[in-house]
Amino acid sequence: MRGSISYDAVIVGAGPAGLLCGRLMVEKGYRVLVIEARPEIDDKVCGAYLCPAGVELLKAMDLLPAMESLFEPVHGMILSSPDGQLLQTYFAGADARRTGCHPYGLSLDRRRFDGFLAGDYLHSGGELIFGQRLIALAQTSLGWSLKTSGGYAISTALLIGADGRKSVVSRHLGLSRSMPHRRLAVHATLQSIKANPRMGEMHLFDAADYIGLNPVDDGLVNVSWVCRKEDLEGQSSSSALRRRIQQSPNLRNRFAWYAKVETQVTCPITHRVRGCVGPQAALIGDASGFVDPLTGEGIYVALKTASMLVACLPGPANQTQTALARSLRAYQQQRRLDLASKAIISRIFQHMIHRPKWCNRLRHYLAGSSTRGDAFIGLIGNVSRPGRAIWNMALS
Ligand SMILES: Cc1cc2nc3c(=O)[nH]c(=O)nc-3n(C[C@H](O)[C@H](O)[C@H](O)COP(=O)(O)OP(=O)(O)OC[C@H]3O[C@@H](n4cnc5c(N)ncnc54)[C@H](O)[C@@H]3O)c2cc1C
Structure with a gap:
């Protein structure tokens, strides 16, 4: 066992949520450790598209110039309904001018994006240890004591769970909601036959499965297929993905299948929680709740919840247990206010994808006017708030 070490705050998980939270806390004067x-x-298994509201957050954190030099823009989304009809939509045509939101998203590479955030966090003065899985947690009179797989014993006044959809911290705090996991995601990077448009794509199918595409560069496309476990039975994930792509008239001639395609499979793809704070503890990012990859906003929510939490915290000098409890309650309330209506919309979409006729009708309705389609993609990309986006759709 290594010696015991102590920090003002310990963040579990070095994804976008944990790393941005770490940087902002160090800037606020906390002594922070990320494990x-x-x-x-x-x-990571991720479509790696960052929605316009996520780009706007990067701008607010002074990270946008560096990110724009690393990653290409995504100008909109091509939506394909289960009947195979296509709809092209643009973020710039949504409410971006009125809301001041960035008019395009970014196509990230997760290793480089998370790597950039890690460098930024370390540069701010935070500490990070890799290869240390949180394996035990206990509450103490001063906060929390943690044990890691590599034998570290760590104590902290504030514990932050940024440990993703399989969050150990949320389970330990009794905040995870158990639910059956019937769906999984198969992920691959495929070679495109033609140059890619700088557009994301979402292809919905009759069996309530869907494929999201994100152009990595001219030649490569990030492909995520969300399907039922039964869709893979009796075949490898790469054969199942190839078969699914070849069944789609819009996708079958898009990719070159030169060699065996490397796929990754992940499950669960959702994470439900009862709340996002506990005694001297908070959850951010996927750990604080993740509906499904359909709307492609997980990275945005990771960055948003990280900045929201730090904005609510009192600063280490004023961090009495009472002040901390008050600020954690404020964070939980703020998260609900800001993100609950979109989470409801995302759940409605989850029901809709099990009803292909409804999806076909929605595409048909959106195709009735280009501003309607753009208002819809503004809703998905968080360019405008749900109420406003629905109002814009109704007016167009
Ligand atoms: C198929 C699929 C496609 C997706 N596509 C998109 C997309 O196009 N756009 C988008 O915005 N979002 C997408 N998402 C969601 C996105 O990947 C997540 O929302 C995002 O990564 C959340 O960031 P995070 O920091 O909360 O968690 P993560 O990025 O998951 O980071 C959590 C970290 O915690 C670490 N960890 C876990 N347990 C422990 C432990 N016990 N001890 C220490 N460390 C631990 C993990 O190793 C990990 O590095 C997709 C998700 C899936 C499944």
């Missing part, structure tokens, strides 16, 4: 189970920053 990460993986041995290094690596790729």
